[in-house]
Amino acid sequence: MSEFEDRARGWLKGLLGDTNEKRVKFLRGYVEQANHFEPLIEKLSDDDLRGKTAEFKNKIENALKDVANVKLIADDVPKMPGQIRTTQDKQLGVILEQILPEAFAVCREAGKRVLNMRHFDVQFMGGAALHFNKIAEMRTGEGKTLVATLPAYLNGLSGRGVHVVTVNDYLARRDAEWMGQLYRFLGLSTGLIYSHQPEQEKFEAYRADISYGTNHEFGFDYLRDNMRTSLDELVQRPYYFSIVDEVDNILIDEARTPLIISGFPTESFQEIYLKMAQISPMLQKGKDKEDEDCDYWVDEKGKNVLLTERGIITGEKVLGVPDLFDVHYNFAHHLVQALRAKELYKLDTDYVIKENEEGKPEITIVDEFTGRMMVGRRWSDGLHQAIEAKEQVPIQEETLTYASITYQNLFRLYPKLSGMTGTAMTEAAEFSKIYNLDVVSIPTNRNNVRVDNADVIYKTEVQKFISVAEEIVEMHEIGRPVLVGTTSIDKSELLDELLGKPQGMQQYLVNKMNKVAGMIKRDNLAGPSIDALMKTFERPGMIDMPKFEETCKQVEKDFPKKDEFIERCYSTLKTAKVVAAIRKGLGHHVLNAKHHEKEAMIVAQAGRKGAITVATNMAGRGTDILLGGNAEYMAREKLLKEDLQPETPEFEERLKALTKEIKVQITPDHDEVVAMGGLHIIGTERHEARRIDNQLRGRAARQGDPGTTRFFLSLEDTLMRIFGGEKISKLMDFIKADEDMPIESGMVSKSIENAQKKVEAHHFDMRKHVLQYDDVLNTQREVIYRERRRILERADLKQNMLDMLEEHLDIVLGTYINPEAQPETWEENAVAESMAKLASDIPMLDDIKPEELENLSYDDLRAKLWESITMAYEVRENHIGTETMRELERQILLRTIDGKWIDYLHNIDILREGIHLRGYGQRDPLQEYKREAFDMFNQLLRSIQEESIQLLFRAQPIVQEPNYEEMLPDEFLAHLNSQIDGMEQAIRNSEDYVEDPEERGTVHITGGGLIKPPPRPDAPDAPGGTTGGGPKPDSPDTGKKQNGSDSGEKPGKNGNTEEGTAGDAKAKEGNGSLPSVDETLKNLGKIDQESPEQKPPTVV
Known part of the structure; x- marks a missing residue:
């Protein structure tokens, strides 16, 4: 500006x-x-x-x-x-x-x-x-x-x-x-x-x-x-x-x-995932999209991989397939996902490998913003499977979406x-x-006194973390608590190792000593202080720290004009202190997705005197860091060690008393930490969004407490490398900065902030772009869900079904009959066939003869057909009963909508995945998507209507007998059974009693309720007999409801997530198959859908 x-x-x-x-x-x-x-x-x-x-x-x-x-x-x-x-x-x-x-x-x-x-x-x-x-x-x-x-x-x-x-x-x-x-x-x-x-x-x-x-x-x-x-x-x-x-x-x-609720599809692509993981290393990566001599290039900003023309040819050759874009197998999509898994998703940064409840290894996503494990979530579109194949862990099947919504449209x-x-x-x-x-x-309750120090930038990441360790020890020595924020699990573990094992810092100390010795030799420096310095360097593992510090002060007095040399001496002293502290034991807590169980407890105590806490990003967000310590958390931890049951009156009473006691004990610690300067925040990398950096800074100086922050950066950091790192590197080369010498520059900080603004604008555009596409689906989702709710709320759907039947009739007539054309051009045969498809067992529709439709005007023809349909409907209702008909209509509509909606979601995903290719034809992909989605949705509504009215006539409920056991008390049942037994015996003993072989069986009230014994296998109404062929009512293989998907979150492109399976990180909840209409109708029992050649089973 x-x-x-x-x-x-x-x-x-x-x-x-x-x-x-x-x-x-x-x-x-x-x-x-x-x-x-x-x-x-x-x-x-x-x-x-x-x-x-x-x-x-x-x-x-x-x-x-x-x-x-x-x-x-x-x-x-x-x-x-x-x-x-x-x-x-x-x-x-x-x-x-x-x-x-x-x-x-x-x-x-x-x-x-x-x-x-x-x-x-x-x-x-x-x-x-x-x-x-x-x-x-x-x-x-x-x-x-x-x-x-x-x-x-x-x-x-x-x-x-x-x-x-x-x-x-x-x-x-x-x-x-x-x-x-x-x-x-x-x-x-x-x-x-x-x-x-x-x-x-x-x-x-x-x-x-x-x-x-x-x-x-x-x-x-x-x-x-x-x-x-x-x-x-x-x-x-x-x-x-x-x-x-x-x-x-x-x-x-x-x-x-x-958020996605999903289930398993019918096809498996496991072999394809494994094959793609094998061949992805064979392809050559290019520098950028201008590089033609490569198979693919990586778009780190968009987190995507694009195949070149050469890459497509290479892929087809290696796979031995004629077309990488085969519609059925979609090899190109799977290859791109394998390359994304290889280039863009890193172990212990974007995901971890952990054992599941069965003891098998699985990929668990790590939230890039909070650093928490997103248990149960899976990336979608085959990305999660590609990563599983890459890491050689068991590949879980890709899922089929049953329902989904983004947070944007949910809220x-x-x-x-x-x-x-x-x-x-x-x-x-x-x-x-x-x-x-x-x-x-909103203004703060007390003035904010936090001091945000200027960023410090190094050439290499290794040097950056060494300097971070030095700053941690410097703060620890004076007793200030330190909270270090890292951007990934592997970075937090690198720092953990640096603070826990002296070997790495020891080698770095020796390198520093050699540089100081080189400067002494180069400048011909001599004197008692130089001799003392060189003597100290002889045994880097056994340094007398007070003596070394005194020597550095003496060197400063002896060589006041040697600024660079003096700075090197003090820098070496600082590193030596770090090595000594690590050897002594530098107690610290590491908090990342692998150690999240006590997240709140650890973060709450990060303000205690001398505490060192290394946390991935915003772990523990929502938990206050109180200087001197959090009395309630300390009390709770102590009581849990005593095996007291939480959330009991005794526990709560003890917790209040102990919290009050500990609060008195730690008040001096609070005052001491405040006097030292409060909590010190160290950031180890700038995030793409400024607010994430501000959130880390905001952990210090709460409620008017003092606090300081500083970010340590390197030119190898992701943000610096992608956005402007080259310019800053040239600047550092120009000023001839060594790797271990930091720079603090307003210009550099401004460049970083500008880079963050660019990234924020880029992500905002991506979210707007996603929302534009999702709004199309959201409008359709609302229509489907609104209609579903109306079906649930209405007691009588008869008029709805009649309206659908009439609309279907008009569609059939409009397809085969033109009222303006000559009657001899009308296709009466096709009309009759369409009517017969509704229900082959309903005479009014099945028996319509084409010749009956000849010589009729259009209005008479429509009236005759409509009369047949309404008569068929009435016969159907009379046959199964009004109440059963109403519930049948409801369940058919609901199940048909659900089944068709699942298919539609799959098809719309395919459309969306390839719609960007329309841009090459100088057409707007978004407008093309809206147009095609509109046509597809109209087809969806029509198919729902057609299948619903067909099922209405074809689906045959089998009415179950009531269970009187639940209605009558046991004592009454026993008494009634006794009375009936006596009556039966009296009848059998009478002279007029003759047993009819065709009516064997008795009516008997048992603990199982009122039961009508099944007829003999050869009886007309017997299941499997001469009339129906329907399943036996109690048959174990019919009428069972399949497990449906109950929850889950799955990631989709650019960070979508499934819970239960999941996407680029989408949310999905559980797996299973949605019950179809002919599998189960709740509260109705069982259903058989007869084929056009079959007659339906009779109602028992």
Whole structure:
């Protein structure tokens, strides 16, 4: 940006005022009103304070009772959070705004009495921002967990449900239990949503006023609910208000990660994955896309691999196939995935190999933003299988998508959406454009006194980590706690080894000593201090550290003008101290995806005196680092060692007492650490996004505490290498900087920041691009899910089926009959055949003769056919019964929609994968995708209609006998059986009794209920007999419901994830096959679908 632009921006800001300041000023107005209520609320008894909740609920109820719930936005119009969707939503917003100040004051008072925590004014501002559909940017340690209670309580009064979304199960459980005390005190209920939760418990958790859970669990429950076959099975309520914690992580970092429920396909490509892993090393990598003498080149920015023309020919030759783009096997796709696995996905950086429950090795994804293992998630599109083949671990089958949705579209379903994070301003434009959310930077409760030191840059990565180790020891010597952030598991383990074993640093110390000795020889330096220095160098493994330090000071006095030499001496001294410290034992904690079990506990104690914690990225995010130590965590750890059962009254009582005791003990430690300068943060690499760096910095200097930060970088870092590293390298060569000599340059820091801005803009464009395509599918998904819900909610679907039949008739007539043409051109035979396809066992349709349709006008022809169809429908209903017909219609429609939707998702994925090739033909891929997806969706709707009406006539339910055992008490059954036995015996003893061989069997009430004995095998109604051929009702191989996919998350391109299998990191949940219509109809028993040549089985 030019100086002129800076001045112009400053002038406009002064003229119009700062947008954030205006928002903060608006929020302050509500804080002042809430503070006005505090003296009045403080005087209330506990019962009176709780009574306020009932008072607020009555106000809301009275405000809404006369307001009709009219939609203000049509169903088919795309919606965004913050848009008022109904008249009741509008009125509810008005009444909640009116009671906000007093409700916030009530919540604050409850916090004081129950949690011993009082909401600060800035927390009131954050709470108001959340209520008004905004993102509150609040620094680490400002109490975001407590902030969420304010809008959660206020909106929980509506009874429509508030969802508080966190990034992991630990935080969800912790916050639900911790803040749940406040809500329960005020009379509101709290629910916890978690993985593998019993259905009834989950149902009740969603009925609570405030529900805590993880983003993926809310998403999977949404998908699962849209696969249910009964209203009673639904667990979620209609969405209302969501508060998203760490909103940048969920709505930005994971925006392209679709949640996917999937199952296994019918085909296996394991041999192809293994073959591709074998041949990928044979292909030659090029420098860039301009390099024609190669087989492929790697796009590191887009995390993709592209085959060249030569590469396609090489692939076909090595594989021995005529076409690498074979439609069935798609060799090119699998080869590209194998190359991506080889070039772009690294062990202990992007994934780890760990044993599963069966003791077999498997690939587990590592979250690039948090460093946590994403257990159960798999990359999609064959990428996960390609990595499994590369690492030679068992290859799990690729999966078939049953249902999917991205977080972008999931959270846009909420009429009210808000979020909290420590870093959001850098992504404000994206939040506004994609989610209609404004960002407000909330002032801190106390002034921030953190010092962010300038970046230090080295030529090599090895030198960078050596300097990091030196800084750690320097801080450790004075007692300051140090938190080191790394970008991957392998980097954290490299640092762990460097701090744990002296050999590496020892060799580096010897190299430094040799350089100093070389300078002495070059400059002919001499004197007692030089002699002492050289004597020290003779035994690098047994250095007298105080004496070495004294020698360096003497050298500085003797050679005051030798700046470079003096700096080298002190640098060698620093390295020697590191070696000595490591030999003595440098206690430190390493926290990464491999050691995540005690994540919160380790991070919570990272502020203790002299503590050294090495953490991958943002591990432990959401846990406060308290200087001097966290008393509650220390107390909890001590009690767990005593084998006390957590979450029991005894445990909680002991925990409170011990926490209070430890807090007194560690107060001097807190004061001492503060006096030393607080927590020191060391960053070992700049992230692609500035906010991730800011999050690491934000761990220091919470609530006015002191703290410092510094980033150590190298030209070999990923960001530097991809964006601008060459220019900086030339600069370092120009100034002739040695490998172990750092540079601190404003120009370099500016270059890094510009590189980060470029990456952020690039990723934003990618997310927008993904959303443009996903919005097409999202619109179609909403149509399908909306129709599914209507089917579940309607008691009578008869008219729907008749409408579908009539539409089908018109389609058939439109295909074969032209009313404007001469009757002799009409294709009556084809019309008759189409009608017969509906049901070969219904005479009204099966027996239509082409000659009957001749000599009829078009209107008479249509009327005759429609009469036959409606008569066939009535016969069908009379045959199986009205109630059974209604349920049959419902289940057929649901199962047909589900089955066709699964096929559609597979086909739309294929379309999307190859649509970019249209660009070579000078056509817009997005427009082409929209056009073809529209045509495919219309075909989907038509196929759903055709299959549903065919199944309606072909599927034959077998009505099961009722189980009277469950209806009658055991004593009554025993008595009744005794009476019947006596009656039967009396009949048998009578002179008139004759046993009919054709009617063998008796009616008998047993413990199994009222049972009609099956007829003989040769009887007309016997299963397998002369009339039907249907399965025996109790046959073990019929009527069984196959296991369906219940959950899972799978990654797709560019970071999608499946849970249960998974994508470039997509979310999938479990595997299995969706039951088809003819496999099972819940509550109906069994179904046989007869072929056109077969007659259906009779109803028993």
